[in-house]
Amino acid sequence: MLNLQHSARAGPACRSRATTRKLCVSVSAAGSTYGNNFRVTTFGESHGKGVGCVIDGVPPRLAITEDEIQLELDRRKPGQSIITTPRKEDDIAEILSGVVDGVTLGTPIAIVVRNKDQKSQDYSEMSVAYRPSHADATYDFKYGIRAVAGGGRSSARETIGRVAAGAVAKKLLKVIGDTEILAYVSKVRDIGCSVDNGAFTLEDVESNIVRCPDQAAAQKMIDAINEVRTRGESCGGEVTCVVRRCPKGLGSPVFDKLEAELAKAMLSLPATKGFEIGSGFAGAAMVGSEHNDEFYIDEQGRVRTRTNRSGGVQGGLSNGEDIVIRVAFKPTSTIGIKQNTVTRDGQATELRARGRHDPCVVPRAVPMVESMVALVLADQLLQHYAQCELLPRDGAVGADPTVTRQFAHGRA
Numbered sequence: 001m002l003n004l005q006h007s008a009r010a011g012p013a014c015r016s017r018a019t020t021r022k023l024c025v026s027v028s029a030a031g032s033t034y035g036n037n038f039r040v041t042t043f044g045e046s047h048g049k050g051v052g053c054v055i056d057g058v059p060p061r062l063a064i065t066e067d068e069i070q071l072e073l074d075r076r077k078p079g080q081s082i083i084t085t086p087r088k089e090d091d092i093a094e095i096l097s098g099v100v101d102g103v104t105l106g107t108p109i110a111i112v113v114r115n116k117d118q119k120s121q122d123y124s125e126m127s128v129a130y131r132p133s134h135a136d137a138t139y140d141f142k143y144g145i146r147a148v149a150g151g152g153r154s155s156a157r158e159t160i161g162r163v164a165a166g167a168v169a170k171k172l173l174k175v176i177g178d179t180e181i182l183a184y185v186s187k188v189r190d191i192g193c194s195v196d197n198g199a200f201t202l203e204d205v206e207s208n209i210v211r212c213p214d215q216a217a218a219q220k221m222i223d224a225i226n227e228v229r230t231r232g233e234s235c236g237g238e239v240t241c242v243v244r245r246c247p248k249g250l251g252s253p254v255f256d257k258l259e260a261e262l263a264k265a266m267l268s269l270p271a272t273k274g275f276e277i278g279s280g281f282a283g284a285a286m287v288g289s290e291h292n293d294e295f296y297i298d299e300q301g302r303v304r305t306r307t308n309r310s311g312g313v314q315g316g317l318s319n320g321e322d323i324v325i326r327v328a329f330k331p332t333s334t335i336g337i338k339q340n341t342v343t344r345d346g347q348a349t350e351l352r353a354r355g356r357h358d359p360c361v362v363p364r365a366v367p368m369v370e371s372m373v374a375l376v377l378a379d380q381l382l383q384h385y386a387q388c389e390l391l392p393r394d395g396a397v398g399a400d401p402t403v404t405r406q407f408a409h410g411r412a
């Protein structure tokens with residue numbers, strides 16, 4: 001039985017039958033699992049005992065170590081620089097199952113990170129009043145209860161499970177197709193940058209604390225974040241992600257088109273408000289002959305496109321060109337500026353939030369974006385092999401010889 005309340009008032013105080021419509025529906029398991037083949041469930045709250053993930057469907061005999069997972073978690077962890085939340089966590093990953101002597105068994109992989117530096121007293125005002133534009137209010141509307149301290153699962157801390165699972169997915173994609181997934185901060189407020197999407201490296205991204213390979217722009221971005229931070233304010237930005245050497249044919253028409261899956265994955269990250277692929281919204285102003293990516297055959301006999309306004313996806317399927325996406329993140333909603341809000345029992349009030357928060361989420365969002373892209377691609381890779389690579393092909397020029405040959409020879 002599901003109660004749909006039409007009023008914005010919620011919680012135990014609001015149980016009026018007059019405002020309640022009752023529907024009989026079957027309630028399915030909700031929200032914390034992504035993927036059908038490479039299937040990831042994240043668990044844990046920001047101020048609970050720990051957070052992590054369970055990954056089911058990882059192929060057996062994949063080499064993966066805790067160090068490889070830790071490398072990604074270190075890029076995501078709080079307290080890493082002056083422009084991130086000062087909460088101090090080491091975020092040490094423990095693999096509990098599914099891996100023996102650094103090799104996957106094909107059984108569920110469980111990874112846990114224990115929480116250590118919770119300061120739950122910072123949330124006393126927020127137990128009474130909702131933070132404007134935070135998940136506080138909507139979690140209460142939906143569930144009638146919420147983990148006040150740290151925001152529970154609405155905290156960016158939940159993304160630890162995604163990043164840990166993403167490290168495994170990245171490794172799988174690297175081994176199968178030498179696929180590389182790299183993201184960087186491409187905008188903070190209105191400060192953009194100039195980066196060659198075909199050439200930047202992980203070292204370029206990690207060469208400064210804001211994670212923008214354009215050093216001059218990076219300094220302006222850092223200054224802008226510091227300026228809002230010292231005022232108790234926050235600001236937004238954009239992350240660009242590039243996938244190099246993505247196998248052709250990933251994505252599943254019609255509802256699971258690759259860009260649809262990528263959009264869902266990106267917009268499931270905290271604080272996201274926009275998604276673009278290839279030409280994105282700018283494509284709406286072009287004519288067809290400007291926008292189309294003309295085909296040609298390269299020196300290795302592969303079907304390529306000369307331009308990449310499609311962003312590596314055509315007809316919902318990867319075409320082998322670089323996948324290029326952009327994700328917009330809003331300003332962090334928890335700020336140290338007094339704002340109007342309401343209490344849980346319906347009184348107008350003001351709130352100046354205390355606690356430790358990111359003045360801008362994009363520097364730490366970089367590994368989160370890469371991880372979610374990896375989860376989408378790994379899931380679609382397994383789906384593709386399950387359906388499309390069992391029977392021989394007729395040698396059409398569009399087939400992907402690299403990936404198909406590796407698979408056929410069992411080198412994965």
Ligand SMILES: C=C(O[C@@H]1CC(C(=O)O)=C[C@@H](OP(=O)(O)O)[C@H]1O)C(=O)O
Nearest residue numbers: 078085087150151155156157355356357
């Ligand atoms: C702890 C992390 O980020 C947190 C994200 C966050 C929020 O509201 O999203 C609020 C803060 O939590 P706390 O008040 O417990 O310090 C951040 O520090 C993390 O990402 O690991």
